[in-house]
Amino acid sequence: MIRVDDLSVRYGAATALDGVSLSVAPGEKVALIGANGAGKSTLLNALSGVVLKASGSIRIDGRFAHVPEGRQLFGDLTVEDNLSLGAYRGGTRNPAWLYEFMPELGRLRRQRAGSLSGGQQQMVAIGRGLMAEPDVIAIDEMSLGLAPIIVQQLARKLSELNAQRGLTLLLVEQSARVALALCDRAYVLETGRIVAEGEAAELSDSPFVEAAYLGRPVGAAS
Amino acid sequence: MSAFLSYLIHGISLGCGFALIASGIIIIYRITRVVNLAQGMFAVVAGFSAASALDAGLPHLLAELLAIAVAAIVGASTGFVAIAKRGTSPQASLIATLGVGVFGYAVEVLTWGDQPRSFAGLSGAHELWGVDVPSQYLLIVPVTLLIFAGLELFFERTYTGKAMSACASNPYAAGLQGIGVLRMGLYGFGLAGALGGVAGVLLTPLQPVSYDSDVSLFVNGFAAAILAGLKRPVLALAGGLVLGVAESMVAGYARASYQSSLALLLTLAILIAQATRREALQAVEE
Numbered sequence: 372m373i374r375v376d377d378l379s380v381r382y383g384a385a386t387a388l389d390g391v392s393l394s395v396a397p398g399e400k401v402a403l404i405g406a407n408g409a410g411k412s413t414l415l416n417a418l419s420g421v422v423l424k425a426s427g428s429i430r431i432d433g434r435f436a437h438v439p440e441g442r443q444l445f446g447d448l449t450v451e452d453n454l455s456l457g458a459y460r461g462g463t464r465n466p467a468w469l470y471e472f473m474p475e476l477g478r479l480r481r482q483r484a485g486s487l488s489g490g491q492q493q494m495v496a497i498g499r500g501l502m503a504e505p506d507v508i509a510i511d512e513m514s515l516g517l518a519p520i521i522v523q524q525l526a527r528k529l530s531e532l533n534a535q536r537g538l539t540l541l542l543v544e545q546s547a548r549v550a551l552a553l554c555d556r557a558y559v560l561e562t563g564r565i566v567a568e569g570e571a572a573e574l575s576d577s578p579f580v581e582a583a584y585l586g587r588p589v590g591a592a593s
Numbered sequence: 594m595s596a597f598l599s600y601l602i603h604g605i606s607l608g609c610g611f612a613l614i615a616s617g618i619i620i621i622y623r624i625t626r627v628v629n630l631a632q633g634m635f636a637v638v639a640g641f642s643a644a645s646a647l648d649a650g651l652p653h654l655l656a657e658l659l660a661i662a663v664a665a666i667v668g669a670s671t672g673f674v675a676i677a678k679r680g681t682s683p684q685a686s687l688i689a690t691l692g693v694g695v696f697g698y699a700v701e702v703l704t705w706g707d708q709p710r711s712f713a714g715l716s717g718a719h720e721l722w723g724v725d726v727p728s729q730y731l732l733i734v735p736v737t738l739l740i741f742a743g744l745e746l747f748f749e750r751t752y753t754g755k756a757m758s759a760c761a762s763n764p765y766a767a768g769l770q771g772i773g774v775l776r777m778g779l780y781g782f783g784l785a786g787a788l789g790g791v792a793g794v795l796l797t798p799l800q801p802v803s804y805d806s807d808v809s810l811f812v813n814g815f816a817a818a819i820l821a822g823l824k825r826p827v828l829a830l831a832g833g834l835v836l837g838v839a840e841s842m843v844a845g846y847a848r849a850s851y852q853s854s855l856a857l858l859l860t861l862a863i864l865i866a867q868a869t870r871r872e873a874l875q876a877v878e879e
Binding site: 457 | 758
């Protein structure tokens with residue numbers, strides 16, 4: 372579904388990604404975890420083509436939707452307009468089917484997107500991504516700044532789509548806890564390099580990940 | 594009474610011209626967040642082009658349409674200079690439009706000379722409530738209303754219009770949805786060029802155009818545009834009309850030389866009022 376080989380991205384003299392390789396199979400739920408500035412968002416921007424690669428290769432089979440960090444809604448437009456613009460590349464512009472799946476979006480449809488709460492905005496952002504009828508959806512920092520209960524609701528919806536429609540998920544998170552709970556497999560990115568990868572369960576038990584990303588101090592590990 | 598009416602009618606026509614200039618400024622701002630300082634130049638180019646085309650023997654309407662097409666091309670070219678380079682900030686683009694406007698002076702002076710030019714518009718006059726109104730004045734109003742109705746429908750009702758608004762609202766996210774942000778910006782500049790052109794061919798028969806007429810056109814158009822908060826073309830129409838009528842009254846009852854100061858004063862007052870609003874302060878913080 373997604374295959375990235377030896378990808379490097381540079382911003383001027385700075386190297387944002389340095390020889391990153393990863394793959395996501397159809398129907399899989401994969402997490403990409405790492406601290407601020409590790410290069411996670413750069414990787415997604417490279418997948419979307421809004422950032423140019425210096426070297427390496429990217430292959431995506433099927434339709435790819437990218438829900439960017441910080442929601443990035445069209446604040447002046449209504450929720451409905453935001454959603455329907457998600458289908459700009461093709462697909463159904465009428466969000467009626469989405470309102471059935473996420474009824475709260477239907478209730479908010481006439482509101483200006485900029486006036487919503489953080490959780491509602493994240494829902495709109497994910498909804499806009501889903502409007503592209505993607506085969507794979509990448510979500511950048513879904514949980515950032517949201518109450519745990521909202522994050523759980525969103526995660527449940529995404530799991531449903533994964534189970535029922537085979538939607539492939541790529542979750543990019545600083546919060547390893549959320550990502551590892553939802554996903555099958557994970558990669559850990561540090562200063563532009565993949566430093567660990569494996570099954571989600573395996574990684575959450577690893578002392579290294581525990582120390583760095585789960586915030587539980589383990590004396591000798593550092 | 595009849596003096597009042599004739600000032601009013603003159604003001605309304607003038608206001609329609611301001612509103613057309615304002616609509617171009619607003620459209621470009623809505624799509625690109627760039628304030629286009631070359632907007633008045635589009636009208637000047639169209640006024641000169643129409644005069645030349647008529648001198649060359651082209652019939653009316655064809656000459657005007659040709660002049661509007663020239664203005665549209667000049668508009669799109671201005672856009673190319675201002676926004677085509679990747680990563681240009683709206684502030685940098687604004688400076689680029691200023692440069693294009695000044696460059697326009699050079700081209701205009703070399704092509705058309707430094708003397709004002711005009712051409713005859715619609716001939717004849719109609720009597721309205723006891724005042725003889727030249728037909729050209731009466732032409733401006735319906736044309737302007739039609740154009741504004743079209744713009745309102747386009748931006749509020751069509752998918753492409755919304756995609757264009759999305760470009761200004763969040764260019765990064767618009768790009769992620771597959772919207773060609775640069776292409777939309779260039780369309781916007783082209784459309785604004787055409788609208789400036791319409792203003793130019795409609796106003797030139799009323800007041801001769803010279804290479805530096807763009808300043809007063811821009812000042813008045815910009816005043817009308819910010820009355821509309823640089824957002825909705827329809828509000829700019831109201832803004833343009835208020836301004837046109839006010840200026841016509843000032844020129845009629847006080848002194849003509851106060852006319853252009855009024856637009857500047859109004860602009861200043863609106864800018865100060867808007868700068869003190871909370872939303873504006875928050876927008877700056879973002």
